[in-house]
Amino acid sequence: MLPLPGSGGTQPEPAAPGKVSSCKWVPCHVQSSSVLETLLAARPAAPPNLAEGASVSPWECRWFYLWVPAQPSGIVLTRDQGGWTWGPVAGPGGWPSVWLTPGSSPRNLLDMDTFSKSDPGGWWSRFGRTEVIDNTLNPDFVRKFVLDYYFEEKQNLRFDVSSGSHSASSGAQDFLGQAFVALGEVIGSQRGRLERPLTGVPGKRCGTILLLAEELSNCRDIVTMQLCANKLDKKDFFGKSDPFLVFYRSNEDGTFTICHKTEVVKNTLNPVWQPFTIPVRALCNGDYDRYRNGDGDRDRGSHGARAGHDFIGEFATSYRELSRAQSQFTVYEVLNPRKKCKKKKYVNSGTVTLLSFSVESEFTFVDYIRGGTQLNFTVAIDFTASNGLPSQPTSLHYASPYQLSAYALALKAVGEIIQDYDSDKLFPAYGFGAKVPPDGKISHQFPLNNNVENPSCVGIEGVLESYLQSLRTVQLYGPTNFAPVINQVAGTAAQVTDGSQYHVLLIITDGVISDMLQTKEAIVTASSLPMSIIIVGVGPAEFEAMEELDGDEVRLSSRGRYAERDIVQFVPFRDYVDDSGNQVLSMARLAKDVLAEIPEQLLSYMKTRDIKPRRADPE
Secondary structure, eight states: OEEOTTTSOEEOOOOSSEEOTTOOBOOTTOOOHHHHHHHHTTOOOOOSOSSSOOOOOTTSEEEEEEEEEOOTTOEEEEEETTEEEEEEOOOSSOOOEEEEEEOOOSSOOOOBOOOOTTOTTOOEEEEEEOOOEESOSSOOOOOOEEEEOOTTSOOEEEEEEEEEOOOTTOOOEEEEEEEEEEHHHHHHSGGGEEEEEOBOSTTOOOOEEEEEEEEOOOSOEEEEEEEEEESOOOOOTTSOOOEEEEEEEEOTTSOEEEEEEOOOOOSOSSOBOOOEEEEHHHHHTTOTTOOEEEEEEESSOOBTTBTTEEEEEEEEOOHHHHHHTTTSOEEEEOBOHHHHHHOTTOOOSOEEEEEEEEEEEOOOHHHHHHTTOEEEEEEEEEOBGGGOOTTSTTSTTOOBTTBOOHHHHHHHHHHHHHGGGOSSOEEEEEEESEEETTTTEEESSEETTSOSSOOEEEHHHHHHHHHHHHHHHSEEBOOOOOHHHHHHHHHHHTTOOSSSEEEEEEEEEOSOOSOHHHHHHHHHHHTTSSEEEEEEEOSSOOOHHHHHHHOSSSOOEETTEEOSSOOEEEEEGGGGBOTTSSSBSOHHHHHHHHHTTHHHHHHHHHHHTTOOOOOOOOO
């Protein structure tokens, strides 16, 4: 059993390899060791040590653990050449992975664990541990942790730093401090480097920890090439051949997999195929020295396994060989093995020429964030009378001492994630559909902080505070107009279009849009700018108009103009609350669904403008 940092309790070493869905780690705020022992009594025996080497004095080493949130489906423990690795059970789909590396810290090291500040009773799962560094207060760790990264999720981590032996049999360990951080904060920080102070030891300065994050490249290049052929064998009795080209990728077991087919060029022995684009990983699976091509003729006959096609011939090459030929034409002889065996004077069945070959990187959302792209978050809240008097429990703006309003819950769910990608944490916040003091005029873009010159609030908590203050000073009225605030943010977005800034507008509303035509026009105009719009519908109203704005099914248009991109995501808040409408079933799922399309929308803007991510400054 290991000391539980900060609690005086204990925790066991990880279980043996396998899926341990019944086990969860205890949060550090639990003080009773008897409670801890009861909760942890069913843990299996410990596996071999995570760290390598054991001849270290307990007072001469520094190490830390990595913790991540427990998943309902359990934790998987695997082992590779580097030792044991813990991680959440992998879900479907190919989400980005990042290296997370503890860097040098002026005093001590930490454990990395996930802990939600808004849920101090949450459970933790240990993810891994660094190697031990002897006799230093400024260690640099080599061991890295690979985590799946989800922009739309709050991925909280905790680092606990301890000094002591890494031997499983040793109980002598000294807690040196801990730090809490969200993975998005690390990725969203400058150059993916984040330094945090260590805390947890009363009356002592514990030093700092430096965290580095980078995305695993995993062969993200894409290739565009064009080929032609000359003097191919004639295969059709009454005419010339109908040739096409087939690309085969060689596999580890010696077999071949088709990875691309060109179009058929009719009735010619000298075809010129159209340029085509293919990911490098599909072409050669990341091995630059393997794969081959085959050449064939469409139609009538068969040759061995190529039923329905006449085999003309084949040639072999590799990605590396192709890439060397970017500046000149490369000619390959097309050979037919059967003809070569039968005919002594056989030379070839024609030639294939590589006309062009270019490689581009397929950039990701993380590339742009690491390159310095800032997400600028703006909030617009519906203050129309249809929400009900804020003082009444039936109002959608009503907040009891025990429960935030639907508006506040939606704001927190989205804002607490997106704020990690905004360096200054200053968020413009507006209201619409209310009569505002001092003259009682109706406004559709009044600043919640009552500062027309600077409508920005400090952090999401600042937005919430200004929102609650506005409820006490404005008169809910109408109508529900979206266009003014959309145009306001679009005007700001239009000022910087070089990819360094991307704007996200969150609109929270309860009802039918009054200015639908103007809103469509505003969205179509905004679709050419670096911005996205999130609409959260609260209350029981029908939101058919919102679905139309979403544009997932039918591309949004206005006065004959079509939206350049789909930039709107609509989510009905009622899908995430219980039958009473008073309790959010899953804040995490709400945030995930609301934010899921933002990375792709950002990438679509960058791609249409041919904006490449900036290179991070040298360290």
